[in-house]
Amino acid sequence: MRNEKALLKGISCGDETQFRELFNSYREKVYSYAFKILKSESEAEDVLQDVFLKLWLHDELDEIDNFEGYLKAMTRNHVFKVLRRQNLKCATNNLLKIKWTESHNETEELVLLNDSQLIINRALNEMPPKQKLVYNLCKSDGLKYDAVAKRLAISPLTVKTHMQHSLRFLRSYLTKHTDIAVFLLIIENLIRINK
Structure with missing residues (x-):
């Protein structure tokens, strides 16, 4: 990759060709890192797109001293955000399952109790x-x-x-x-x- 500072300055000014060059240089590193942790192609692809979109929208890329370190930190933060979202989704699903099971069991027990009360009443009559x-x-x-x-x-x-x-x-x-x-x-x- 040619002079990184000049490339980042061009991207900050909206140069799509230079952005494509940056993307092609770093896409495999970002994707691999995300995939290694998330174990999902689609999630890793989402992280890749989010990271490079944020870079494209960044106004002062040329002021970053260690771009590769910055990119790695940005990727890690996006991966952690995905992991938090997955954990929240999993916890919510588990809670919904528990509540459904509890309400299902309560309904089943209520039906059984009503049936059992009828049987007890018949027994009492005899x-x-x-x-x-x-x-x-x-x-x-x-x-x-x-x-x-x-x-x-x-x-x-x-x-x-x-x-x-x-x-x-x-x-x-x-x-x-x-x-x-x-x-x-x-x-x-x-x-x-x-x-």
């Missing part, structure tokens, strides 16, 4: 009356065994026995009338209610 009454007072009304015992004028031990029988009945009914996923979800909710 339960012996005393067990059903104790179950509803404990589960639906949220009463403790002592409160149910006072209300029904029976011992807390009898309330506990009725609850054990009603839960056994429910488990048996559910295993016969549901698939395993719904069954596990119902059991999980029964355990949560029991606590």
Whole structure:
């Protein structure tokens, strides 16, 4: 390449021929550096175009003392900008996937819960009356065994026995009338209610 300062001065004045000469001299270095880091031909090509566009628009290229060092720093900065953009895009995509999965799971669980509540209601209708009454007072009304015992004028031990029988009945009914996923979800909710 002929006198670099004169070439840069000509480019600053808008000389396209001199710009083409500069481009042909440095394009392979810029492209190779970008490709080595980004591992993408299209991204490396974009960096190449951005770097040389910025050079073309630069008014005072001839004032740069170490053009090759300047060009390398400029290329590195553009590559880092692309990497930041890629990382942001990746993080955004991951966040969107997580949110979609969470909302999808919530919807699926809601449908399963509605189905499971219908099955539980059917089971309750088939339960012996005393067990059903104790179950509803404990589960639906949220009463403790002592409160149910006072209300029904029976011992807390009898309330506990009725609850054990009603839960056994429910488990048996559910295993016969549901698939395993719904069954596990119902059991999980029964355990949560029991606590």
